[in-house]
Amino acid sequence: MRCKLPYSRAWCIGERNGELESLLDAYKFSNVRAAYKALADLLDLSLSNLPSSVYVIPVPSIATHIRQRGYDHTALIAKEFAHKRKLTYLPCLERKTNTVQRGKGRGKRIKQAKNAFTCHAQLDDNGVYLLIDDVVTTGATVRYGAKALKVAGAKDVWVASISRQPLD
Template sequence: MPRDCLYCGEGLDEKMSWGALFQRDTRLLCDECDRGLVRIEGGCPGCSRPETEGGLCRDCMVWNRHTEWNGVLERNVSLFQYNEFMKEVLARYKYRGDYVLAKASASLMRTAIPKADLLVPIPLSPERLYERGFNQSKALLDEAGLPCHELLTRIHTEKQSKKTKRERVTGAQVFRIPETDLSGKKILLIDDIYTTGTTVRHAASLLKKAGAREVSSFTIARG
């Protein structure tokens, strides 16, 4: 096992971290990097937005006011706040091919991920997959040793990070699903970050139309 922090390269001592979720021989992050990943405790019951008390956050209430989207996504569960440290971790992971996030979160995913019949990663378009070299959502499942069901494909569009919030929310459907029967299935979408919730809701709407009983999402960070 590596004895250096996967993120900063500093040597690891024998202390435990992340509430002892990492066993001594599988610890991957040093204390300083470990402290940079801030767990979400409580938050919005609909989307895990931090520091939300007394029910759904404003964003979830707005989604629920639209007949088209009300009830499409059961809920989103996120592990960490999207602070400055997590922004850098995600940038290294997604755009520079550094698997640190997938490896360091694998143990947590196995214990924190909600139960579902099928775990479905949010796909990349062929063009984006070629550009990055791997699907960051699928890699999270692979590193955690969890089953992966690639039911969706994606049309190539401008990066979500380049769009305004309004453009994300009002954009056209970007996913496709082959003819399939998902009757009665409880499905969990897997992605790296939840921001506006548009991506997972577009995916969830197709899965619900294919018969899924319930669709939720699980992400590493909540933006």
């Protein structure tokens, strides 16, 4: 049995390997903050023409990682992408948990993501909401992030990620 996804369109720049992996790792783990512009450029090149009415929403990082880095890495990418495309940046998703997904198996990731998000805005059911994440592994984070947007009133949610990381 397959589950119905809470988003209608999805894009991914590529698999998390080679130069894309190096760029992401430098950005996330070596504090190469300026890399967000290159990552936003990759999104800009990879996504088709979007309606000007799209709202860009980052998947929020956990508070521990924001404190470690000094910034929310996905929010910087999403904000820069929105700026490039002249779209509305709407950071309305909030983390309810502070659990780390990295290194976890499929079942644990799904369980952790299930109640991880809330949306603190009432969304317009006529709007299109583009949820941006850096790495998609099982899809649980974007699935439950999109679900939180739907609960807040979104009718149409799209998803874009920088990379896809297969589970080992």
